[in-house]
Amino acid sequence: MRIIMFLCWLLAAGFLTAQTNDAPRRLAARALGGTPIFDDLRELCDGIGGRPTGSFAASKAIEWSAQKFRAAGLDRVALEPFKIPNLWLPVSAEASAVAPRQFPIRLAAAPFTVSTTGDLEAAVVDAGEGSDADFANLGARAKGAIALIHSKEMKTFDDLFAEYVRNNSLIAAAKRAGVAALLLQSTRPRGLLYRHPMSLDGSLVPIPAAIVNREHADRLSRLAATSEVRVRLNLQNKIGGEYESQNVVAEIRGRETPDEVVLIGAHLDSWDLGTGAEDNGVNVALVLDVARGFKELGLVPRRTIRFVLFTGEEQGMWGSRRYVEQHHTELDKIAATITFDTGSGRLVGFYLNGREDFRKPLDEALGTVSSFDASSHLIDAIDGTDNFDFLLSGVPNLVGIQDPIPYLPDYHAESDTFDRINQREEKATLAISSALLWALAENPERLKRQTRSQVEKLVIDTKLDQQMKAFGQWDEFQSGKRGLFK
């Protein structure tokens, strides 16, 4: 009896070793074969559509993704509720030139700005790039006018970053000048519209504002150079106070140290003009299909793997921020988080988010899928997606570095749709991330959580502090409201 038990144990142990050694290769092979990843994405984008947090579509997407995790047979699927301070949803946006010529103007309300009170008809003033000097040049003409702000064409992530950094000074100058509304020229040519949030924490900006068709803006500007231009504008947004959303959380419980966690996350919410394919539906589909792959192959790693679809990201990364708050007692046990939020462009490596000590274990973990060459890591610390509050709380965190195409040109735009996806590259990312997740969850060693003082040093060394100041996050970090150490 004893010998039989011993033999059984030996066989089981041998089987387990073979299975675990072979796991990354099996996961990668499965990823490159036929999987439902793009069927999921089509359902999410075409079937549910754009899904701003707080909308009916967002609720549908939350239910839909929880159901997908359940169907894949995950061990625990939960909706974790949390609060967001300010509801903002678009309702309608209409504008037309009424003098010296009548023509319709296409525009899209800027998130977190107020509505107009019914129709607003006013003179248009050309406020250049919206600097203090630009408004000063207009003098009294700016008061009560609709200010047209010019924008450079957006071609790089730096251009996009500059568009966000401009917000605070632009709003301050516009307030001082007493303008009635802001028309912000689209940074994308050929009529493309997109959502451009005017605050990064969801706080309300008291001036009605919209992104206006680039060519329409140029026409208004040329007309305004020689004659009085009047525009009728009607922007209606649904604005409310605090509301509830949910993160969707599923897991595969670890076989040896189930209290230790490796987390892979992507945000489920999107803006509404397109259908949130590149930002960030494709990575939602990725997280779902990675989870499915583990279950299909019956793979149970040493640590628990948690699959998290955050909401409220576009409103100021509320889902991940609240997740860190709600799970603060577990943060010591999170071995790593992996976030994807730049669409389906080729995965070239990972942001180490200031942790040089992550490079070696990461390269070892990627060793089994080295043929994809996702080894061009950067030490940079990333602010602007769901790794951020983990980073501030000292949790080792990775963010995928991807080619900016196809993500960037369609960012938050009408054209962010299913057909934009680079399916071939996304399958490679599925293979890489599946194998990486396995390796991080299986490695007996793990990186330690940083202390508060280590994070403070990291933030300075990586110059993340400058970005946090520009984005209005610095005071909350300084006061300890963000970056939890308990």
Ligand SMILES: [Zn+2]
């Ligand atoms: Zn995103």
